[in-house]
Amino acid sequence: MRVVLFILLWFNFFGCTIIGQTKLPIKDEIHKLTSRATKLRQSGDFEKSLLVSRLALRKSIAIRDNALIAENYNNVAANYNDLVEFDKAIFYYNKALNYANFTQNDTIKQRVNNNLGNVYCFEKKRYEKGIQYYRKALQYSEKIKDSAQMAFTNLNITWAFFDIGRFNEGEKSLKMINSYYQKHHNDLIIVILNMLNGMYYNFKNQDEQAKLYFEEAIRLGKKLNEKSDLSFSHLEYSKFLLKRKEYKKAYENLELYTKLNDEIYAEEKLEKANVQGINLELDEYKRTIDKIENEKVLQYQSLKKSRIIVLLFIIAIFVLLLFLNSLIKNNKFRLKANADLMAANKELIIANQKAEESSILKTQFVSTISHELRTPLYGVVGIADLLLEEHKELASSPHLNSLKFSARYLLSLVNDILQINKIEENKIILENFTFNLADEFYMIKNSLSFISQKNNNDVHIKVDPSIPESLIGDKLRFAQILMNLVSNALKFTKNGEVYIVAKQLEVQGKMHSIEIKVADTGIGIAPLDQEKIFDKFVQVGRKEVDYQGTGLGLPIVKRLLELFGSEITVESQIGKGTTFTFCINFECNEVRTIEIINNIQIDLTSSQVFxxxxxxxxxxxxxxxxxxxxxxxxxxxxxxxxxxxxxxxxxxxxxxxxxxxxxxxxxxxxxxxxxxxxxxxxxxxxxxxxxxxxxxxxxxxxxxxxxxxxxxxxxxxxxxxxxxxxxxxxxx
Structure with a gap:
């Protein structure tokens, strides 16, 4: 009887422990945390908002709910946006968008696209890119038939167009928002809506109508205690008054704008929230710790097998002793051969000195030519840019655009020649930077978008989720390798697909071995030509179309990979495409990464005239x-x-x-x-x-x-x- 009771108690105790350990958070709990974090952010308590968002994010990841993960990354990004850390905001908005794209939730996709549009338009001043995100957000709003979100996005896109003086393009969106407000009377948009109407009538030189709208925006902003909207209303009203030469009123409104901004972005809030922001980023890196610990256990177990290695070492020594007898017998022959080699060595020294002199002259020549070419190229590129700025009517001129393209093409040729020269002279030393692999891929994709659009190609990026988010290595040289491979793939592919794929092969300590593939569905490379493409100035595949280029891209790729201790392989079939593959090792060190993050400086552009x-x-x-x-x-x-x-x-x-x-x-x-x-x-x-x-x-x-x-x-x-x-x- 005692044995039976003991067994029942054992199962009861350990069964409860196992159940407790495997209990996962429920969605209602995460939704409450997310809602609380949003309210804290809206009230200006960024510190607590980031703390609660971090907790909600952990629980969302634990249950692998992509929609909730996207929601919380969006909330984190919104906090950084309010804290004026716009680069971090963009980083987390993009993470939110990546997770949202794995779901069918068009609402979160709409919100993240709208938020990215806000950052790029009103913080980064990259209006074209921001407007693209707004238009994507409008598509999702129409899909889910959310008139309120559609009104907010139309409000933002109108504001963006008005900011850059494109009032005619923003007029349609403004009319749509006015129509929406007449039906729904949404107080969340009324202040900015009145301000935008004031800006529009100011553009139309209907001053009395503009003044009424500006004053109504300020009145409602005070009534509804909308500090942010009120501050912008004061700013736009001051511009209107300045145009009418009412300088005193203009100054008073500008002063009110400055005062409200100081209240919104108080330094004490920023400093307190910074600590929690760093903790949030630490969580991103801590997720890899368990994997690293498991690897340590495996390494410890492998040490037990060292006895076999010692035994093999003893056998190797015995074999070496056998060879020693043979070496002694051959010693006399070597002495004679050495004498012959000494004579040949003197001749080689003389030849080497001449080769070194020739190499120095070549380096000096390349340096001089590059300097002499860059100086006039600076003039050509600069004057072309000045012509485009001072004479907007020339923006569509094919001759001016051809001039700029030719100058930049020549500059690229000069840089390629210098690069291959440096590699051959062993003057390149790899450096260490902290970077995110996926971010580098998207940067390459965006940089080469003009080629992909020209040839009607789609670029797809696939990154193994087991790859750490933060790696350490020479990201500049790595980006140069990718840039050459992807640009080649885009140039030799039309109406096709280009894939950039990263897969983690193994982890040894802090070193992660990552396989990179760049594949396309282009014209392909003939088997005979595959052995030539890594030679300098060699170009293939020009029978029907002139693809341009210096013939230095792939040689540079091969030599840079040799600096990384890697090599590249190519697989291709004519008419079916080409795949380049290489394996590269990067370090993942959370301590060094945290130090770099803590030392990140925020570039606050001064309004002072220098x-x-x-x-x-x-x-x-x-x-x-x-x-x-x-x-x-x-x-x-x-x-x-x-x-x-x-x-x-x-x-x-x-x-x-x-x-x-x-x-x-x-x-x-x-x-x-x-x-x-x-x-x-x-x-x-x-x-x-x-x-x-x-x-x-x-x-x-x-x-x-x-x-x-x-x-x-x-x-x-x-x-x-x-x-x-x-x-x-x-x-x-």
Whole structure:
């Protein structure tokens, strides 16, 4: 009887334990948490909202409910959007959209697309991309027949069109929202709706009607306590008053806008919420810890098999001893052979010296030619951009577009030649960055969208979910490999499919072995040509169509993969497509990743007007750089050489100096050195056509803070200018 009771108690205790351990959260519980997190965010308590969202996200992942996962990622992204961390907001909105696309839930798809449209239009100022998301959101709204969401999205798209001055395109959406409000009287949109009507009538120069709408928007904003909508109403009203030269009222409304913004984005809320934001990101990486621990257990078990390895080692030593006797007998023969080799070695040394001299001359020649080509290319690209900005009617000119394409094509050729030269000279050292594999794939897809659209191709991305979200490696070289492979696939495929696939093969410690495939359904490569495609300047498949290119893309891919310790294979059939495959190892280290995340700096563009000194001897380059600077509302002064720069710096103070390197009389290095000798701490940025690696050491010694290679993107220049100026002022 006692034995029976003991067995019953044992099953009762351990059965309850097992049931307790396997109990999963229910959906109603997660819905309540999600709703609570949303209300906390709407009330401005971002810290608690992120905390509750993290808990809801864990439970959603535990039950593998893609709709709930998408809902909570959307909530996390909305918090970051309110916290003015827009890059993180976009990252989590995209994760929400990925999970939403696995479901049939068109409501969450509509909301995430609408939110992405808001970020790109009103925060990133990338209106075209934002409007695309709005239109996708409208499609889902029509599908689910949600008139309220359709009204909100139409409100946003109207606002976006009005912001960029395209009032005629936004007029249709505005009429639709006015019609909706007359039927439903939705107080959530009434403030912004009145503001948009005011903007529209202001555009139509119907001032009295515009004024009535603006004042009604402000009145309702105060009544309904809609601080955000009220602040924008004050801002747009101030613009209207400024147009009517009512400066005092305009200033008062602008001051009210600033005050409301300060209340909405109080620093105390931001600092408190930052801690929970970091904890949320930590959860993303902690999900891989269990897998790593399991691997450690397997590694420990494998150590037990080391005895076999020791035994094999002893056998190998015995075999080596047998060979030793043979080596002694052959020693005399080697001595004689060495004497012959010494004589041959002297000849090889002489030949090697000549080869090294030839290599140095080749490197110098490539560097000189690239510099001489980049300088006029900067002028060609810059002048083409200026023509498009100053003469909008030329935007559709095939001649101007052909000029820009040809210049950028020539620049790409110069960069390819430099790249292959660096690889052959062993001047490339792999670096370590933290990156997300899926993000890199989508970046490549977006960068090459013009080729895929031109050839009517669809690009599909498949990423193994077991691959960690954060990897460490040289993402720039990896992206270059992918860019070459995907661009080739798109160029040699028409009306077809291109696939970018990543699959995790194995994990050893912190190293993850990942197989990458780039496949297409294009024209294919003949078996005889497959052995040639990795040779420099070799191109195949041009019998019927001119696909263009330098013939350096695949050779660069092969040599970069050799730096990663990998190799590439190709499988292809004529008329059926081509598949390139390679395996690459990346590290996953949560400690290093967290350090990098904690050190992320948010680029807050200053509204202050900076004074810039441009030191440049080339007249065309002077004109282009000055136009770029003044376009950003900075003031600038241009001088022809280093001596004039030193003279003006004695009389006038500047926030930053843009320094050309290759100048007559006194070059940029010597000019920078003399500026530092005078005790001036003004940031100096080298604008040069030289390759960055060639001048980095000399630039550091002469006191130059950073280097930008011409031609460059304007946004890159202003980001570096703002960063250096703010850093200098914070030190002072």
């Amino acid at each position: 004074n810039v000194l441009i030191v440049e001897d080339n007249r065309i380059n002077q004109l282009i750089t000055k136009k770029i600077i003044e376009k950003n509302n900075y003031s600038c002064v241009v001088v022809d050489d280093g001596f004039k720069a030193l003279e003006i710096l004695e009389k006038e103070e500047f926030d930053v100096i843009l320094m050309d390197i290759n100048m007559p009389l006194m070059n940029g290095f010597e000019t920078s050195r003399r500026i530092r000798e005078k005790g001036m701490e003004t940031p100096i940025i080298a604008l040069t056509a030289f390759d960055k690696n060639e001048i980095s050491e000399e630039a550091i010694r002469s006191g130059i803070n950073d280097i930008i290679i011409k031609p460059f993107e304007a946004i890159q220049l202003f980001k570096i200018i703002n960063c250096l100026i703010l850093k200098t002022k914070s030190v002072v």
